[in-house]
Amino acid sequence: MVAYTLSDDAVDRIFKALADRTRRDIVRRTLTQQASISELAREYDMSFAAVQKHVAVLEAADLVARIPKGRERIIQGNPEAIRRAQQLLGHFEEIWRGRIDRLDALLATDN
């Protein structure tokens, strides 16, 4: 297994990105089916620019990738990032179970 070291900033970005229902929906969609930003924008009741900004927030958190293809940018959800976020929460549970007492002791460790 790979060792992940997520900075506080990175964790902030991940949870902040997931704290918006439009962005969660974009992740959900693009996990199973890639889509261009235009295609995504048609699904929501907001401007293209607004959707574009949501995608930028998701990309900054590494929750999606933006793959150039001609004049389009194909958006693809990143299941690995979701798994990392899930592991972060798993660490809280381990703390609760008393297995470890400091979160940062685990963030830089294999699992």
Add this chain to the structure above:
Amino acid sequence: MVAYTLSDDAVDRIFKALADRTRRDIVRRTLTQQASISELAREYDMSFAAVQKHVAVLEAADLVARIPKGRERIIQGNPEAIRRAQQLLGHFEEIWRGRIDRLDALLATDN
């Protein structure tokens, strides 16, 4: 197992609450050791009122409970809420694996 139905608002609150390092630290601490708001406030380089507000955000997301005890309010982390958040992310993984195609189809279901 109990069936959880988390509204979009509730999910927003949970991830928003987790998107701040001070609040994550409060959850971490209070999962293993209860503390009054004053005790928590002494741990951070900000005012009592600021910590009080962070605790309010966590309580609104049900990530901690505020238990009155004399003039104090004892803060206790809620491991069940963490587990629910983890399950939310688990649903994304299930979507990715193609087991389900709509997140809301699972949110109102046993697991």
Add this chain to the structure above:
DNA sequence: AGTATATGCAACCATTTGGTTTCAGATTAA
């Protein structure tokens, strides 16, 4: 009773967030 401590809450402030409209550049299609 009087003092110290713990909390709650309001007012205020700067920055961030989530939306908008507008314009420019790149790519594709006719």
Add this chain to the structure above:
DNA sequence: TTAATCTGAAACCAAATGGTTGCATATACT
């Protein structure tokens, strides 16, 4: 070549966020 489409980026705006100080109230201590 010309027109249509897709993206990027800037300027702007209202509301939310994360901090502050100040004050009131409740409880505990001497």
